[in-house]
Amino acid sequence: VSARATPAPETVAGRRQDSATRIRVAVIGASGYAGGELVRLLAGHPFVEIVGLVGRERDHVPLGDVHPHLDSTGLDIDSATPAADAYFLALPHGASSARVAQLADGGRLIVDLGPDFRLRDEADYPRWYGFTHPAPDLLAGAVYGLPELHRAELAALVDAPVRIVGAPGCYPTATLLALAPLAWAGLIGDLVVDAKSGVSGAGREAKADLMFDEVNESVRAYGLGGHRHVAEIEQELAACGRAAGLPGAANPGVRRVDFVPHLIPMDRGILATCHVRPSRAVDQAELDALYAAAYAGEPFVTVVSDGPGPATKHVRGSNHARVRVLHDERTERIVAIGVIDNLVKGAAGQAIQAFNLAAGLPETAGLEQLAVVP
Numbered sequence: 001v002s003a004r005a006t007p008a009p010e011t012v013a014g015r016r017q018d019s020a021t022r023i024r025v026a027v028i029g030a031s032g033y034a035g036g037e038l039v040r041l042l043a044g045h046p047f048v049e050i051v052g053l054v055g056r057e058r059d060h061v062p063l064g065d066v067h068p069h070l071d072s073t074g075l076d077i078d079s080a081t082p083a084a085d086a087y088f089l090a091l092p093h094g095a096s097s098a099r100v101a102q103l104a105d106g107g108r109l110i111v112d113l114g115p116d117f118r119l120r121d122e123a124d125y126p127r128w129y130g131f132t133h134p135a136p137d138l139l140a141g142a143v144y145g146l147p148e149l150h151r152a153e154l155a156a157l158v159d160a161p162v163r164i165v166g167a168p169g170c171y172p173t174a175t176l177l178a179l180a181p182l183a184w185a186g187l188i189g190d191l192v193v194d195a196k197s198g199v200s201g202a203g204r205e206a207k208a209d210l211m212f213d214e215v216n217e218s219v220r221a222y223g224l225g226g227h228r229h230v231a232e233i234e235q236e237l238a239a240c241g242r243a244a245g246l247p248g249a250a251n252p253g254v255r256r257v258d259f260v261p262h263l264i265p266m267d268r269g270i271l272a273t274c275h276v277r278p279s280r281a282v283d284q285a286e287l288d289a290l291y292a293a294a295y296a297g298e299p300f301v302t303v304v305s306d307g308p309g310p311a312t313k314h315v316r317g318s319n320h321a322r323v324r325v326l327h328d329e330r331t332e333r334i335v336a337i338g339v340i341d342n343l344v345k346g347a348a349g350q351a352i353q354a355f356n357l358a359a360g361l362p363e364t365a366g367l368e369q370l371a372v373v374p
């Protein structure tokens with residue numbers, strides 16, 4: 001189905017590559033928003049060949065019928081899953097876990113954009129997602145695909161017998177990038193996350209409460225009492241403390257995170273404002289030093305320290321995140337803000353960044369687009 005005629009890799013499939021070979025990738029769930037964004041980015045990726053797009057009950061359906069902006073790729077959507085070296089799955093929760101065991105066979109690389117491989121504890125699936133995980137034995141070896149937190153584990157998948165990435169959720173990405181330097185320093189005494197998302201974060205499926213006249217000129221809180229993304233935010237902030245060698249009692253605020261998401265009348269973008277009661281006295285200079293050190297050299301995270309606050313418009317269409325941290329001397333709280341494009345750094349772009357690491361490719365390959373403004 002690919003518009004390109006390129007040689008398939010002749011060595012171990014999907015492992016270390018050079019520019020002479022392309023990794024054969026397929027996208028499962030190509031008709032959705034995250035799937036479409038994967039195709040948009042993978043179509044320009046220098047080291048991959050798209051060998052198949054998979055959708056339910058669709059055969060030889062031109063991609064342009066479903067995503068007109070991708071018409072020029074010349075690709076089709078089919079119901080059969082093609083042979084490939086790597087599979088990106090962009091399906092609702094519970095839909096990918098049953099098929100991944102088979103797809104991952106033989107060391108094929110799996111990048112799941114849903115939550116089915118994000119959580120390490122199988123008990124979290126019935127609790128937060130309402131289903132029993134069908135392949136719990138695969139959870140321990142799966143890697144949470146946030147490169148800024150798990151770069152070494154993602155790179156180690158190059159030589160692993162089973163290679164599964166659970167790509168992070170969109171809210172957790174913005175939240176974790178805003179907070180990780182504080183968690184590594186054991187500074188999170190108490191935590192409230194107030195987050196906003198554009199409507200594409202809810203996917204493309206038609207829903208009455210996402211109609212234009214329900215969303216437009218309105219802001220709505222939802223997920224009250226415990227949004228699903230709390231599970232991975234708590235899991236990953238706790239893991240930051242462990243990775244920094246801190247005792248289990250460090251960062252008490254990450255055990256019971258208060259997280260309230262809001263729906264905003266815009267297409268794309270997430271802004272997470274995190275209110276932290278620090279576990280000890282800090283000042284702005286210490287915070288600036290922590291964030292500068294944490295994100296020095298990160299290709300996709302920019303720490304902003306002055307000018308207008310981080311805005312979703314500054315990252316729209318790109319794989320970049322922008323982070324700002326402020327110490328409020330009056331309230332003695334820390335405010336940490338993260339912005340991303342939910343469909344790029346929050347979904348398809350981040351999945352490709354993790355894929356690049358797990359395939360032994362340059363981390364930024366295919367992801368060098370700058371933001372679109374206005």
Ligand SMILES: NC(=O)c1ccc[n+]([C@@H]2O[C@H](COP(=O)([O-])OP(=O)(O)OC[C@H]3O[C@@H](n4cnc5c(N)ncnc54)[C@H](OP(=O)(O)O)[C@@H]3O)[C@@H](O)[C@H]2O)c1
Nearest residue numbers: 029031032033034056090091092114201203204205342347
């Ligand atoms: N949207 C975001 O900002 C975002 C960010 C991070 C992660 N994610 C995650 O990425 C995944 C996809 O999200 P999305 O926003 O792209 O959703 P979406 O626009 O609703 O697309 C869902 C895709 O899954 C297919 N599908 C639905 N039910 C299925 C089933 N039972 N079996 C097989 N295929 C099925 C749909 O096919 P049809 O066209 O046939 O319905 C469509 O291709 C979700 O797990 C989501 O949580 C999304």
